[in-house]
Amino acid sequence: MKAVTLVILIAALAFDRVVAEKLPAKPVKTQHAGKIAETEKAGDDLIFCGAKLEREGQAESALQLYGQAAAVGNREGAFRAGHLGLERAIQAKGKARILGLDMAFRYLHQAATNGHPDACLHLAQALRDGSEITKDLTQAYAWMVTAQKFDPSIPITVLDQFVVDLDAAALQEAQVISRRWLSGNWPERVTPRIIEGDSRLKISGGFRGAKIGVLINRKTFMLGDSAFVTPVTTAPKGSKNAPAELEITCTAIGPDFVLISIAGETDLRLLSLDLD
Amino acid sequence: MASNNHKVHALEINADMIGALFTDRVGDRLRVFCFYLNGDTGQFDVPEEENRDSLHNLFAKLDMVGQCTSVILDKVVRGRIYVERDGNLFSYTLLATPSDVLPSINVEIYNLPWKTVWMSQEAQVLRLVGAGNSVHCYAICSPVNDVDAPALYRSSNAFVNPLSVPMKVSSPNHWVRQAVVASLLIVCLGLGWWLGYSYGHGAGAMRVSARGARLSQINVTAKVHMLANRNITGPYTMKDLGRMNEEGKIPADAMFRVEGSTEWLPLTEMPLNSAASITEVK
Numbered sequence: 255m256k257a258v259t260l261v262i263l264i265a266a267l268a269f270d271r272v273v274a275e276k277l278p279a280k281p282v283k284t285q286h287a288g289k290i291a292e293t294e295k296a297g298d299d300l301i302f303c304g305a306k307l308e309r310e311g312q313a314e315s316a317l318q319l320y321g322q323a324a325a326v327g328n329r330e331g332a333f334r335a336g337h338l339g340l341e342r343a344i345q346a347k348g349k350a351r352i353l354g355l356d357m358a359f360r361y362l363h364q365a366a367t368n369g370h371p372d373a374c375l376h377l378a379q380a381l382r383d384g385s386e387i388t389k390d391l392t393q394a395y396a397w398m399v400t401a402q403k404f405d406p407s408i409p410i411t412v413l414d415q416f417v418v419d420l421d422a423a424a425l426q427e428a429q430v431i432s433r434r435w436l437s438g439n440w441p442e443r444v445t446p447r448i449i450e451g452d453s454r455l456k457i458s459g460g461f462r463g464a465k466i467g468v469l470i471n472r473k474t475f476m477l478g479d480s481a482f483v484t485p486v487t488t489a490p491k492g493s494k495n496a497p498a499e500l501e502i503t504c505t506a507i508g509p510d511f512v513l514i515s516i517a518g519e520t521d522l523r524l525l526s527l528d529l530d
Numbered sequence: 531m532a533s534n535n536h537k538v539h540a541l542e543i544n545a546d547m548i549g550a551l552f553t554d555r556v557g558d559r560l561r562v563f564c565f566y567l568n569g570d571t572g573q574f575d576v577p578e579e580e581n582r583d584s585l586h587n588l589f590a591k592l593d594m595v596g597q598c599t600s601v602i603l604d605k606v607v608r609g610r611i612y613v614e615r616d617g618n619l620f621s622y623t624l625l626a627t628p629s630d631v632l633p634s635i636n637v638e639i640y641n642l643p644w645k646t647v648w649m650s651q652e653a654q655v656l657r658l659v660g661a662g663n664s665v666h667c668y669a670i671c672s673p674v675n676d677v678d679a680p681a682l683y684r685s686s687n688a689f690v691n692p693l694s695v696p697m698k699v700s701s702p703n704h705w706v707r708q709a710v711v712a713s714l715l716i717v718c719l720g721l722g723w724w725l726g727y728s729y730g731h732g733a734g735a736m737r738v739s740a741r742g743a744r745l746s747q748i749n750v751t752a753k754v755h756m757l758a759n760r761n762i763t764g765p766y767t768m769k770d771l772g773r774m775n776e777e778g779k780i781p782a783d784a785m786f787r788v789e790g791s792t793e794w795l796p797l798t799e800m801p802l803n804s805a806a807s808i809t810e811v812k
Contacts, residue, residue: 327586327595368596402792413792418760422783425757425794430684437685438597 297328304334313338324361329368336361336373344386349511352524355386356448366397367440371408374401377444382416387445391419396431403436448513452523454485454500455514460527466507468527470514475504541574545591549606550625550670553585553599554650560585563648563655565668567606569627571655573648600652602670609635612674612688619674627667633658644669757794758784765789771800 304319317338323331336358343354359380365373378397381390395416402408417425435441459469467476471483480503487497501517507527514523543564550565560581563573589595592603608626612619622639633642644656647668654671674682683690753765758781766774774780775797785794 327590329596399792410792414762417757417794418762421760422757422785422796425785426796429793433681433685437682439685 297323297326297331300326301328301331301334304331308334308338313342317342321361324364327368329365329370329373332361332368333365333370333373333376336363336365337376340376340380340386348508349524349526352448352506352508352511352513353450356445359387359445360443363441363444366400367435369404371401371405374398374404375408378416381444382419391416392424392428393431393444395420395425395428396435399429399432400435403432446515447521448524449521450524450526452514452525454487454497455483455502455523455525456486457512457525457527466509468504468507468512470502470504470512470525475502475507475512477504477507479504543572543588545588548592548603550602551588551592551594551600552648552650552653552655554652555599561648561650565602565606565625565655569625569668571647571668600650610686610688611635611639612679612683613639619676619679621670621672621674623670623672625668625670633667639669644671752788752790754786754788754800756780756784756786768801771797 300319300323304316304323307313307319308316317335320331320335320338324335325331339354339358339361343351343358346354359377362373362376362380366377374397378394378401380386381388381394381397383389395413398413398416402410402413420428455470457468457470458472461467465476467474469475471486473481473483475481480501482499482501485497485500503515503517504512505515505522506513510527512525512527514525516523547566547568548564549567552563554561555578556575558578559575560578561573561575562585563571565571586595589599592601594601602623602625606625608624610621610623612621614620622635624633624635624639633639642658644658646654647657648655652672656669656671657666658669659666682688751768753767754771755762755764756766756771771780771786780797785796786800787794
């Protein structure tokens with residue numbers, strides 16, 4: 255009986271094939287995929303000159319050339335600008351360090367999201383260390399997986415150093431994040447954008463004691479303090495158009511800067527401070 | 531006659547009006563195909579050297595720089611279907627054209643009388659003309675790498691292994707063919723079920739699941755590493771893993787990685803039962 259069933263099944267499939275062949279040919283011709291992504295060659299000369307300047311110790315000039323290469327879409331230029339910028343930012347202090355780190359991570363993000371494995375590794379390491387940016391072990395591993403996809407020669411043992419930081423839920427989330435990135439849905443940035451100054455906020459003084467304090471819009475803030483402040487405005491007091499209060503948090507204070515986050519806004523505000 | 535004296539010197543495209551953009555380099559020329567939000571299209575060839583900056587600018591506006599040379603914006607995508615044909619996998623992206631002849635998204639989509647209006651190494655732009663030349667719609671046919679397909683389905687949240695995608699009727703032959711094939715298959719299935727039932731294997735014969743298909747992608751002879759309690763151990767065979775599982779030695783949140791892969795999977799994704807059945811046969 256099984257043999258009979260088999261024969262009937264084969265007959266049915268054969269009939270299907272015969273009838274299908276009599277139907278009009280499918281009109282669409284097919285071709286195998288070529289790689290969609292293509293390497294940007296523009297800016298290679300700038301990188302060559304930048305590398306020469308870097309070897310000669312002219313880091314500032316080299317950084318400018320790498321930045322120019324990055325501006326024309328060269329991912330190696332972006333990586334070098336990020337790498338060199340990070341080295342310099344780590345050595346800097348205060349406001350220069352904050353702005354330097356912001357610039358360096360923007361370049362590394364540009365390189366990483368354009369398929370540069372070393373840039374992905376740098377981001378992974380920074381997110382794991384948490385010394386320059388907010389620690390995030392899930393995203394760190396997601397960048398490691400992404401780096402390995404871009405460069406399969408990265409040993410699995412390197413990934414393992416990161417994966418042991420995670421529990422099962424975080425690991426699965428990291429893998430999902432990496433797949434999402436690799437399908438083209440890259441994160442907008444790895445760190446919040448830092449904008450210098452904010453016309454709504456005004457520092458009217460600062461003091462240095464056991465801690466540094468600062469007076470913003472007539473309220474005193476220490477590191478980590480959050481409070482509602484009335485934005486600086488030219489509108490008359492009690493006017494119907496008076497702006498709503500802002501809930502601000504003092505996320506970092508240095509001798510020459512205050513870094514503010516505002517509830518409901520993704521960008522951080524860097525305000526200048528002069529305690530001397 | 532006057533048109534013979536006219537020559538287009540330059541062409542501007544508003545990136546905000548673009549729904550899909552395809553570019554291809556052929557020798558020293560750039561071939562460009564635009565699908566606009568209103569369903570209109572345009573294509574042209576330009577010398578690459580003197581138009582590189584303009585193309586880069588257009589890529590930048592569409593957030594494509596360094597990532598790709600073609601893009602289909604989500605807002606013009608009506609849906610996408612992945613169809614295996616002649617052993618190769620293709621995706622058909624149906625573009626949301628403002629017309630009334632949008633075909634169904636089903637497996638028959640490649641049998642429709644599409645006309646190829648533009649082609650590059652990575653994609654074919656297809657046009658389907660309905661009643662009257664002004665009524666039409668577009669689709670993009672692209673080959674998909676078999677290896678990347680599972681990740682692609684996951685990342686795009688596609689519904690996988692649909693059991694009944696409605697078929698589109700395209701001709702009387704089609705009806706006849708489907709009816710005959712369906713009848714024969716029903717007879718075969720009935721006979722198969724009856725035979726299986728007679729021999730006492732009815733329930734086993736019905737056990738077909740999507741998960742089973744996924745598990746089959748992992749080789750039962752493969753070795754795996756286990757990540758548990760922030761420690762990686764192994765490699766283990768599937769048989770070892772099955773035994774450890776029976777003995778309750780595997781933590782609930784353990785993850786597993788098949789040798790040669792980078793992806794960690796939960797225990798439920800491991801083909802433990804298949805490994806056990808192989809052992810029994812031996």
